[in-house]
Amino acid sequence: MNYFKKSPYILFGLINFLIFHVAIVGLYFFLNNDRFFNDWLNLNRQLESHYTWSALFINLALLTFFTAPHSVLLSPFGREFTKKFLPPKLHMTFYALHASVSLLTLYYFWIPMGPFYKFTGPSFFLIVTLQALSWLLMAWAMLATGPMKQIGMEQWWKYLKEEPLDYKIPYGGPYKYMRHPIYLSFFGMILFNPYYSLSHLLILFYWGVYLYWGAKQKDLRYIKNKDYKKYAESVPFIPFIVK
Secondary structure, three states, rough: OOOOOHHHHHOOOHHHHHEEEEEEHHHHHHHHHOHHHHHHHOOOOOOOOOOOOOHHHHHHHHHHHHHHHHOOOOOOOHHHOOOOOOOOOHHHHHHHHHHHHHHEEEHOOOOEOOOEEEEOHHHHHHHHHHHHHHHHHHHHHHEEEEEEEHHOOHHHHHHOOOOOOOOOOOOOOOHHHHOOHHHHHHHHHHHOEEEEEEHHHHHHHHHHHHHHHHHHHHHHHHHHHHHHHHHHHHHOOOOOOOO
C-alpha cells in the first residue's frame, strides 16, 4: 500500500473524525439552549425577542444546508458526484464530514428567536431524563450498526487497507424493537428539551418532518429486500405508536 499517495485521504479521514466529535459535543449545547453559542463566542448578535423574517430566512437556510445535501448525497446522483473528486469508498466519509460541517455552521450562524422559556421543578427533571434516554438510545443504535461505520471511518479504514466494503442491514440491539432508532432518538433529543424558544420550535418542526420523511425513504429503499420486508411487517416504526 502506498501511504504517501494516499496521504491526502489519510488527512481527510482524520479531519472527519475530529470534526465529528466537535460537532456532537456542540449539538448537546445547541439543542439544550440555542443561545449558547451566541453568548459563548461573544458574537454580540442581537437576540430576536420576537418573530422576524430575516431571522427565519437565515435559520431555514442553515437547516436546509444540513438536510438537502444530506439527502442528495444518498442518491445515485450524489454518489456519482463524489466520484469526481474522491475514491468511491470514501463517499460515506464525505457524507459524514458534510453533516458535521453543516452542524458547526448552524451553531455559529444561528439566530435565536424568542420568547425563551425554561422548564422548572419536576417537569425539568422529567424532560432531562427523557433527553438522556434519547442520547443513550442513539449510542445503542450506533453500536448496533457500527459506530465507525456511521461516521464514515470504517469505510475510510477499508479504503486505506484496500479491503472490500460490506453493508448489512442491522436487525439487532434497538432494531429488534423499532425500525429507525437513530431517527427516533435524534427526534427525542430535540423534543425533550428543558429550554424552548420560537427558534427551537422551528428546529423541532423542520427536523421532525425531515426525520419522518427520511425514515420512510429508508423503508422504500430496503423494502425490496425480502428479509427487510418481513422485518418491517413485524417491527414497528415507533413502538406502541406507529406501525
